[in-house]
Amino acid sequence: MKKQSQISIYLIIYSSIAIFLLSGLIIWINYFILSTAKDVYKKRILQIAEAGAEYYRWHLNHSPKDYTDGTNQPGPYVHNFYDRKGNLIGKFILEITPPPTGSTIVKIKSKGILNEYPNLEKIVEVTLGIPSFAKYSSVLNDNVRFGQGTYVYGEIYSNKGIRFDGVAYNLVSSALTTYDDPDHEGPNEWAVHTHVNPIDPYPPTPLPNRPDIFKAGRKVGVPNVDFNGITKNLSEIKNIASTSGKYVGPSNAQGYEIVLKTDGTFDLYKVTQKYPACYTYSSFGYVDTWSIKNKTFIGNFQIPANGVIFVEDNLWVSGQINNKRLLIGSARFPDQITNRTNIIINQSLKYTNYDGKDVIGLIAQNNILIGLKSEDNLRIDAALVAQNGQVGRLYYSYNCGAEYKRNSITVYGMIGSNLRYGFSWVCGDIYCSGYKDRYLIYDANLLFGPPPEFPLTTDFYDILKWQEIK
Numbered sequence: 444m445k446k447q448s449q450i451s452i453y454l455i456i457y458s459s460i461a462i463f464l465l466s467g468l469i470i471w472i473n474y475f476i477l478s479t480a481k482d483v484y485k486k487r488i489l490q491i492a493e494a495g496a497e498y499y500r501w502h503l504n505h506s507p508k509d510y511t512d513g514t515n516q517p518g519p520y521v522h523n524f525y526d527r528k529g530n531l532i533g534k535f536i537l538e539i540t541p542p543p544t545g546s547t548i549v550k551i552k553s554k555g556i557l558n559e560y561p562n563l564e565k566i567v568e569v570t571l572g573i574p575s576f577a578k579y580s581s582v583l584n585d586n587v588r589f590g591q592g593t594y595v596y597g598e599i600y601s602n603k604g605i606r607f608d609g610v611a612y613n614l615v616s617s618a619l620t621t622y623d624d625p626d627h628e629g630p631n632e633w634a635v636h637t638h639v640n641p642i643d644p645y646p647p648t649p650l651p652n653r654p655d656i657f658k659a660g661r662k663v664g665v666p667n668v669d670f671n672g673i674t675k676n677l678s679e680i681k682n683i684a685s686t687s688g689k690y691v692g693p694s695n696a697q698g699y700e701i702v703l704k705t706d707g708t709f710d711l712y713k714v715t716q717k718y719p720a721c722y723t724y725s726s727f728g729y730v731d732t733w734s735i736k737n738k739t740f741i742g743n744f745q746i747p748a749n750g751v752i753f754v755e756d757n758l759w760v761s762g763q764i765n766n767k768r769l770l771i772g773s774a775r776f777p778d779q780i781t782n783r784t785n786i787i788i789n790q791s792l793k794y795t796n797y798d799g800k801d802v803i804g805l806i807a808q809n810n811i812l813i814g815l816k817s818e819d820n821l822r823i824d825a826a827l828v829a830q831n832g833q834v835g836r837l838y839y840s841y842n843c844g845a846e847y848k849r850n851s852i853t854v855y856g857m858i859g860s861n862l863r864y865g866f867s868w869v870c871g872d873i874y875c876s877g878y879k880d881r882y883l884i885y886d887a888n889l890l891f892g893p894p895p896e897f898p899l900t901t902d903f904y905d906i907l908k909w910q911e912i913k
Contacts, residue, residue: 489565491524492555495535496569499551510541533557544768546892547573570908576898577889581858584670597885604634616662621646634663677774681753688751698757705765712738721843733787733814750895761790770894774808783809789817794824804894824855833862836877851880
């Protein structure tokens with residue numbers, strides 16, 4: 444009897460242990476099944492959220508400036524989501540953050556919800572942008588020479604040939620393979636070459652590696668850039684400024700001066716007299732100084748909300764901005780070659796912020812020039828585009844006064860020049876006029892955050908950033 448009692452106790456103990464273990468196993472299996480199912484549903488919800496972001500990317504590619512989902516009303520915007528059989532299984536909810544003035548960067552926040560598990564949700568945030576033509580430090584449509592003393596911290600491109608004797612910290616490219624360098628006689632040379640010793644060999648001898656000059660390399664025979672696409676239609680800019688920006692009509696004098704201020708305003712002057720032209724050498728004769736002698740104050744004005752200013756005359760620009768994005772255009776209509784306008788920068792033009800909050804674009808119908816009486820150490824923070832002419836400084840000899848030679852110029856932004864660019868002149872191989880040192884620094888913020896109404900490469904949005912935030 445005692446033995447049977449002991450067996451019963453053991454049976455109860457082992458049965459209890461077995462039941463406990465089996466219960467734990469069942470609970471674990473059930474948890475595993477539920478957890479796996481939950482993970483499957485989470486992935487499905489994430490796919491719904493992603494579908495919402497992709498939908499709005501598609502929408503923007505068809506309506507690039509519609510940030511209200513076609514409703515013209517503030518969000519959020521709710522869309523039902525159906526499976527491939529047409530069954531309603533959930534929804535996505537969109538929040539759209541439009542780009543700031545001048546930028547192309549749009550943020551899309553998409554929340555996915557599955558009807559079967561309404562308490563579960565996934566949120567993704569996608570940043571989209573359209574690249575602008577301001578992808579180069581310098582983009583040119585002519586033969587060009589970058590002399591010694593030039594330091595370029597951005598990509599350089601020309602549809603023609605490039606002689607580069609400075610230091611390039613990024614790629615230097617030409618659409619040509621070889622060309623006849625107009626600066627000297629001799630056979631055709633490689634379309635990107637240097638005369639810094641040891642001078643590059645003539646084709647067909649291969650180009651040597653020159654990391655002392657081309658620190659990121661060089662390329663020839665690359666695809667052509669459509670310069671017409673870079674030069675925004677100035678008549679369109681005039682229309683925008685006339686309706687919702689600031690339009691300034693002909694001066695019936697020498698032109699205007701705009702002095703930008705950090706309080707969000709600008710002073711406008713009428714230029715009544717320039718310093719007289721100065722005589723250089725017989726090959727140049729008298730050269731316009733493009734420097735102000737007398738001016739009359741017109742008034743102080745707010746920088747318009749859309750950031751677009753248009754002046755139908757020659758224009759001098761200087762000053763500093765703070766948390767502003769603006770485009771200033773200069774042209775005369777109808778467009779006549781002998782009557783095209785110039786933008787002149789003799790005093791520094793600066794940003795306060797260098798994180799993309801401050802942007803200036805200058806588009807001139809003809810040239811963007813640095814005058815004779817310019818600062819000895821000049822800084823220009825802007826994207827500069829000379830639609831039909833050049834970005835540069837004219838040749839001034841010692842006959843023009845002490846300002847014929849200047850110390851340094853720094854351009855932080857980009858340069859687009861239809862004709863040959865240049866802030867310095869060499870006589871033979873000796874620096875003889877202009878700025879001794881030239882620093883061209885590319886502002887990477889311009890690629891997806893260009894000035895207002897600045898030309899873009901396409902109407903289609905690229906994905907810049909994707910992240911799951913919940």
